[in-house]
Amino acid sequence: MRISGKAVAKGDLPQKTCPVCGRPFVWRKKWEACWDDVVYCSERCRRKGRGAKGAAARPTT
Numbered sequence: 001m002r003i004s005g006k007a008v009a010k011g012d013l014p015q016k017t018c019p020v021c022g023r024p025f026v027w028r029k030k031w032e033a034c035w036d037d038v039v040y041c042s043e044r045c046r047r048k049g050r051g052a053k054g055a056a057a058r059p060t061t
């Protein structure tokens with residue numbers, strides 16, 4: 001009898017590198033649905049990364 005691969009090794013989680021702090025971060029449960037869109041390791045870096053570019057070229061509404 002064989003057990004089909006149900007368990008996922010913890011070391012197998014996907015990784016990305018944050019462009020703001022330059023640190024690698026690992027997949028988290030909360031990113032389950034949007035991992036492809038995740039660029040920054042945290043909300044803090046996300047604001048920082050966006051703010052740097054967005055602040056100057058911000059369109060006025």
Ligand SMILES: [Zn+2]
Pocket residue numbers: 018019020021022023040041042045
């Ligand atoms: Zn970061």
